[in-house]
Amino acid sequence: MGGESRTDHGRRWRAFVPLAGLTAVVVLGAALWFADRRQGADICWTAATLITLAVTLRWLIQSLLRRRIGVDVIATLAMLTSLLVGEYLAGAVVALMLATGHTLEVYAQGRATRDLHKLLARVPRTARRRSPDGGIRTVDVNQIREGDRLLVGPGDVVAVDGVAEEAATVDESVVTGESQLVEHRAGDRLASGVVNAGAAFGLRAAATAAESTYAGIVRLAEQANAAKAPMVRLADRYAAAFVPFTLALAVIAWAVSGQFVRAVAVLVVATPCPLLLATPIAIVSGLSRAARRGVLVRDGASLESLGRAQTLLVDKTGTLTTGHPQVAEVVTAPGGDRDELLRLAASVEQLSSHVLAAAVVQAAEDRGLRLAVPAEVTEQAGQGVGGRVEGRLVRVGQHGADLPGWAVLEQQRAEADGLSTVWVSLDGVLGGAVFLRDPVRPDAGDTVRRLRQTGFSRMVMLTGDRPEVAERVARAVGVDDVVARCSPQEKVARVRAESEHAVTVMVGDGINDAPALATAGVGVALGATGATASADVADAVLSVDRLDRLADAVEIARRSRAIAVQSAVAGMGLAVIAMVAAAFGLLPPVAGAFLQEGIDVAVILNALRALGGGPRGLRANRRRGDLLETRRRH
Incomplete structure (x- = not known):
């Protein structure tokens, strides 16, 4: 662990070496210029420009090979044209600006991803x-x-x-x-x-180990760390308009004035570090903050999509509900003993792997009932389990025959209350039933409210459960629509339909949710339940069994994206004003280069705000969620 930390520390220090070397060359040129050795100064500044130009040309070739022209073409043209017109200091300042921006990016990404490194360093x-x-x-x-x-x-x-x-x-x-x-x-x-x-x-x-929660989290952390340019989509959307505008303005300034130096000044001022650096820094910072809140987001593109999402589709069982059924009531045929019925049922259920069986056994243990060791136990999927307990034939599960009058009334009451029913037969005669409830998560309603405040305009609950049960949960948490008796295939179809109208988030926890999570714009899995099939296809994983962390992640995503857009727009806006001034001859290339350097540093520092805590109201919501969780545990 310590060795890896020293390696990361050394890597961050090595990132300062190019900047230090380039700065030394530029400063040496300045010293020669003040010593009235202008030729030596020009040689130093030219060397600094050519070294950086070689790097940016490599970036440009890589972009062209991917059939994409990005904003780095402007920086390349700025340095190249500065050399052509003899503005060696301007070219050197642009080179120094790019090196400074790259160093700041390495520092910021190192700071922003240290939480992900902690996860990787602690792999058992x-x-x-x-x-x-x-x-x-x-x-x-x-x-x-x-x-x-x-x-x-x-x-x-x-x-x-x-x-x-x-x-x-x-x-x-x-x-x-x-x-x-x-x-x-x-x-x-x-x-x-x-x-x-x-x-x-x-x-x-x-x-x-491979199927455990931490393995899935580490895989996501590795993918997040491997993302080289997490905000490339946003940067490209701006570049699609900014690059042609810059080139057109430079050509017009040259054509109208007849002075090529004005075109050079426009290109120098337009060097777009806010797009190249500030936006990725804001998004990587958001990835780090989400990780600290127990939410692992796969990459910057997923965080950006989460920040733009408007429709939420959420599974019920294990997501809005706890996924851990609890016995609500035990009923018997007239004259029956409830504790004895529960004891016999739990004795058989001890050997069943069904989630309802665990709830029945737990209820019997909580009441202090002595369970017997069953014999001749058989289990039929979807039907239930049967066996002999102290000489009596006990069957627990579905009841295929017609129900007697008392059982019909009890079943109607259970359905009205949204309860699941497990029938218990003793020696072939229906002896009673165990009613179970899957409680709504205590933070579900508050989380839905917070998600609506962040900008979700439509929330739909999907479930394979009965309509009456689904409606009860929907009313409790406050979603807009409910789709009951929904198969995995139908969930996928609904996700596709909703995705045609807006960026859609799908939240689920079970293996049957995996296809829908993979289909959604952003799939979010509750990884704390150990459902690795869902976690592996999801774009984000909640590593803690708390739904309110989803609201945290959305708030972080929206804030990080807003800061990224703010940095890009503000930086580009200031650059455009300077470009117009340069086109009119009011800003020479050297002055423009220093001005752009100041703009770049300002927007990069602004992007680092994404590492901060956000608005006071959002922090208060998180503290409230932490308090609710503490109370629930105690």
Whole structure:
């Protein structure tokens, strides 16, 4: 970890070497000029210009090979024409300006991506695995399989997603942005990447290292770091109009005045560092801030799209709801015993992997019921589980036969309340039912309100659940429209339809959401649930199981994009004013070069504001979300 940090530090220092060398040459030229050795000064300034010109020509050739003419063509022409008319100092100042801008970019990107580097530096390599004989061996994380029992020592990074076997105190700050230590009980699920901040505890692996939460986060971090020009689309949109305008104004100034030096002055002043540097800096800063809030965005283009989005499509189960059903009520046939019915049902459900089964077992344990070991257990997908418990045949799940009168009334009541029903049969006779509810996330309504405030004009909830259940959740959170009984194929079709009208964001957590996430303009996955299929195709991943972080990410994206646009427009606006002055002969090339240098530094410093916290109201919303989460945990 330390070696990698020193490498990054050394790389940032090496970025200052070209600027220092170029500055030394330009300053040497100035010293020779003041010493009345004009020829020597011109040689120094020409050398500085030619060195930088070689670099920009390489950039220009690369752009042409990609069949794209970007704003770097203006900088190249400015230096080339400065040499042609003998304005050697102007060319050297343009070269120095480009070197300064590049150095500032390296510094800003180094600062903005340090949170992503932290993620990459903390990748766990080994873990302590318990052997069947009771021993503990250190193994490579890739050797861990689901079900393995691990020991997480003090200060260790949790290597894979798993379930705590005893109480644990962990630091989730690097993964989730949560600054306070988090207390977990035995049975709680822990995401890989968090750090043990207390005593050693046991962990049962729930996934392999490659399938765990942290692996998906690291993949996104690597992709974000690899993005060379995250704001290239925005810069190209401005360049499409700015480059022709600049060239036309330079030609007109030359043609009207007959002085080629005026065209040179226009090109020098137009050198567009605000587009080349300021906009990428603002977006990379936004990527860093989102990472600190527990949201990993794939690249700058995704952050820009998130900042322009107007339509939100969101899955219900596990996204707007917790995804962890809870037993709401147990009902029995007339004369039945509710606790005994629940005990028998939970005894059979112990061997089922269904999410509703876990809720039934948990409810029985919470009531202190003694569960029996079932025998002859069989499970049929979509139908339920059956087995013998203390000599009685117990079936839990769907009920294929006609329901008796009492059961019909109970079912109607459950549907009206938006509850799921699990029927329990004893020795072939319907004995009762367990009603379950998937609670709405406590932060869902507030998050929807915040998203609407950020500029989303349309919000649609998609779910495969029943219409009455979907309507109840929709009313609770405040979305505009609901599509119930929606298959994965229908989700994709709806995303495509909505995307025809506006930039669309799709939010989901399950494997069945992956196609829709891949189709949307911006796909956002709740990676904390361990759904790696969704996380792998998504453009952004919430590494913490909190929906309010989505609102944080959108606010960050909108602010970063606004600052990027502001920097570009302000810089270009000031440049255009100076270009007009240069066209009229009011601004010679040397003065124009120094003026443009000042403009560039100003807009780059403005772009660095994207690293800041944003408006006070938005910070207050985040503090409120953190407070709600703290209360929920305790």
